[in-house]
Amino acid sequence: MPVDAQFLAELGRIVGPDHLVRDEGELSTYESDGLVSHRSRPRAAVLPETAGQVQAVVRLCRRVGVPFVARGQGTGLSAGALPHPDGVLIVMTRMNRVLDIDIPNQRITVEPGIMNLEVTRRVAPDGYYYAPDPSSQVICSIGGNVAENSGGAHCLKYGFTVHHVVGVEAILPDGEMIHLGGAAVDSPGLDLLGVLVGSEGTLAVVTKVTLRLLRRPESVRTLLAAFDSTDAAGNAVSDVIAAGIIPAAIEMMDRTTIRAAEAAVSPGFPAAEAVLIVELDGPQPEVAARFEQIEAICDRNQGWGVQVARDEAQRGRIWRGRKAAFAAMGRVAPSYYVQDGVIPRSKLPEVLRRIRDLERRSGLTIGNVFHAGDGNLHPLVCYDDAVEGQAELAEEVATEILSYCLDAGGSLTGEHGIGADKACHMPKMFDEADLATMRFLRRAFDPAELCNPDKLLPTPRLCGEVPGPYRAHPVEAAGVAERM
Amino acid sequence: MTEIVGLRDALISQIDGCAAGAVARPGTEADAVDGVVPAIVAEPGSPEAVAAVLGWASDHGRSVVVRGGGTKLGWGPPVDAVDVLLSTRALNAVEAHRHGDLTATVQAGAILADVNAALAAHRQWLPLDAPHGERATIGGIVAANDSGPRRQRHGPPRDLIIGMTLARADGVRAKSGGIVVKNVAGYDLARLLTGSFGCLGVILTATFKLAPAAEASRTVQATLSEARQFAQVAAGLLARGATPTAVELAWPPPTMLLRFESIAAVAVQQAEQAAALVRDGGGGVTVLADADEAAAWRRHEARIFGGGGTIAKLVVLPSDLSATLARLDEAARGLSLDCEVVGRAGLGVLYLRLTGAASAQASLVRGLRGRIPAGRGSVVIRRADRELRSLVDVWGPVGDGLPLMRQVKRRFDPRGILNPGRGPGGL
CATH class of the missing domain: 3.30.43.10 (Uridine Diphospho-n-acetylenolpyruvylglucosamine Reductase, domain 2)
Structure with a gap:
């Protein structure tokens, strides 16, 4: 009707x-x-x-x-x-109230329309914060974070939204209200909360969220190092992980995105082929010892121009440069396409080389800014709408990069989600049995298929009758997993 | 008996068609699940064979209970009959340790201690210290979302799992997630299966993010004068910016184990700070390292999981900890029950070991449940004799999500063959 x-x-x-x-x-x-x-x-x-x-x-x-x-x-x-x-x-923007702050139990209960950063603002006076920090945290809402299982620069150490949501109230697609989880760490029953977070609004409408708060770490140190190649920077990342160090964040920017950030917010980054931003937090002596190790690793990989944030203002400047990178691309290109793919972090240099070859072949500039510590790439494919066919070419190039991620054993998306944009790509990563199993879940929640339809899973309406061909996931190709 | 032979022969012929095959035999007393001897025991040698067993059971409407190390077979409501006991023990490989990526893919039947012995070659570990680690398998630990003291730092399995392959009730294999630490493609079925107690599918492999092995570890063993101090010590530590990997209590008498793992300087310094905190409160302390430390942790686990009686998991908010323990003490005395407690003081997760009359235990469980508001905690019976489990629901109230959980169960296992009636909420 x-x-x-x-x-x-x-x-x-x-x-x-x-x-x-x-x-x-x-x-x-x-x-x-x-x-x-x-x-x-x-x-x-x-x-x-x-x-x-x-x-x-x-x-x-x-x-x-x-x-x-x-x-x-x-x-x-x-x-x-x-x-x-x-x-x-x-x-949901009008539902933006804080309902309860419970510092002794490190919990806050909010309505989903509240901004991510506002949560931290409300508990900062008590020495606490909300860990997931997507680049858009000033304007993005917690409800959207729950839908997308949002990450951010610091999820390398602290995890994603799913690790910080302990309870929700939600309206199911049939109009029933349910409560999953609660303020306590465990609740008996299937972990429907764990799968609702990141379900991209396809399973229910969340109306209340209880979040875990973390205490501000004793000390934080932030370092920026320049490199003459993205390979060298990528190797430094691998060396950090191999040394058994889990920093709070390791971010990489390449020449194009450094230039864009400089043009937009002048963070004072060196004009290099790549910079790494590494942040450590925790007990002061541990941070100090790890910091020395990281400086040595950067040195060993021919890093130079090392800047160490001496105070909160300098740290803020470095992060402003990093978080402005997407929006700043407008300064160096008329239009750009942001890709979001994931690779095993040890494959960084290899995949970055493939992207550079593609850049040469396609003639389009590809900027790279990414969460290097967890292998989450954000290539920015630059194009000019005024040039006929370039927008389409940019989309093709961005899709080609996704195939490199899958070849390396990675994922279609690390934090932006599948949505309508990548639903038709899902068969490249998951076969029909995998997708059918995901549909079990969707139908259990939404048998009438009214809740955010045509998102996340490929549908004939969205992708045509024949979804893209299935290719063996590298995990299977490597014999790690087989199928019938 | 004729039926069992028929079943077994039918199943064997089915499995024989699979590449790696499986062993199938009639169940014996030694295979009993919760006192019930299964008709058949199948030990598939490959993921295909697991799927084949399930496909067969699904076609014939036969119930399947999965067994790994057998450390949790008595959990859940009492069992009436088991057609097929599916053992994962032949699937016990560490399939991949991607040490450069700090991830590993492990087959469900691998034993936790064996996995960690293998990962130690690169100074990494799967940061789970669930009970019975020398026998418990990855599949069982994930299916129960079980964890140990160091959950304080590393979280339970659901926080560590990044991918899974599973065999569905209908014998179809599927996967979720992948091998990368950050991934939001598709529904996270690995999390859904984690803690599902074998009632949605059979876990074949699980992929985890790992942790680097700590360079040094110290444990402060504290003796407190009263149980009220547990919460004070836990809160005091965190307020001082300490980063303990375990904040454990044990009671009675009130003692704590506080673990610090980092570089040596930090482990030692934080242990000293914690010791000072306890001493200032009038408690006694010993700082343990190396073999003494390991022994203390083994004793701590054995205190609950090494003894007889009922084991229940009591979850409360950390701020309700002291009041809950006082109430527990009073109730146990009033009901003439022996009660021992260990647990995560920083998280509000406690394990109780109860001995005494079943009716008294049932009263205690009901009384505790009655005092916990929705969302602020729960009492789940883990191990108990059949009498207690017939007197009181082992899961307790599951909340208003239960009808939806039933829908999920119905979609994943329409014929209800997987661990029927024993999943969370009686799924």
């Missing part, structure tokens, strides 16, 4: 007429998330203020058979919050 006047009137009664958006012009605000190449206008958007309103909207959608998509701040980069053209967009 379609969205008609009566349906819209009911939506308006649930959230209040001021919080129902049906004007075409206003709806265009919501037609994409951070991945603007995918656009679709919903039939209506609602901005609920309570979990009860979310529940009523979902119940209505379910009764009438209308698809619905939840959206936070719309900073996602995989079109995971892309609206359904026949559906309702549930915008």
